[in-house]
Amino acid sequence: MNTAIYHNPACGTSRNTLALIRHAGVEPRVIEYLRTPPTKEELAELIRQSGLGVREAIRQKEAPYLELGLDDPDLSDEQLLDAMVAAPVLIQRPFVATPLGVRLCRPSERVLDILLPVTRPFAKEDGEVVIDEHGRRTGPGVPGQ
Structure with a gap:
């Protein structure tokens, strides 16, 4: 399974998402997007x-959001994408791409929607149970809740 995560190791949501992917038996391509940002085209495609x-x-x-005036509703998607590529800290995280789809995994358990079924118990770093012993x-990331 070809899976990639646009990861920030300083972010708990990103770390939990990566742990869930690995818990599912998948070793993803980990892209530390702050060091290696996607191109404007790649970012636009992930979002789409x-x-x-x-x-x-x-x-x-993030500070650059207001500093750069990105709250201006008249800015185009192109202008926002340019800003995100120039300052990757502005990119929401983590984006995950698998053969089953692409998701912004906030909350982290949203990644389960694009992985093969995971049935082994799993809890986040803070102890919150995502997959129970059955x-x-x-929790709130369960479809239909």
């Missing part, structure tokens, strides 16, 4: 395939 809009894929809590998904 994930079903998000460009504004949904930008981190609004192999069932739990």
Whole structure:
């Protein structure tokens, strides 16, 4: 299975997502996007395939967001993409691409939607159970909840 994660090792959500992928028996290609940012075309395609809009894929809590005036509703997707490529800290994380699709994995258990079924128990770094001892998904990331 060809899987890639656009990863920030300093981010707990990204670390939990990577752990879930590995827990599923998949060793992904790990792209530390702050060191090796995607091209504008790659980023646009990730966002498109994930079903998000460009504004949904930008981190609004980062300092450059306001410093660069990216809250201006008149900015085009092209301008936002340019800003995200120039300052990759603005890219929401983690994006994961698998043969089953692309997702922005916030929360981290969203990655389970694009992996083969995982039934072994799993808990996040903070102890939150994502897959219980019966192999069932739990919590707010469960489809239909």
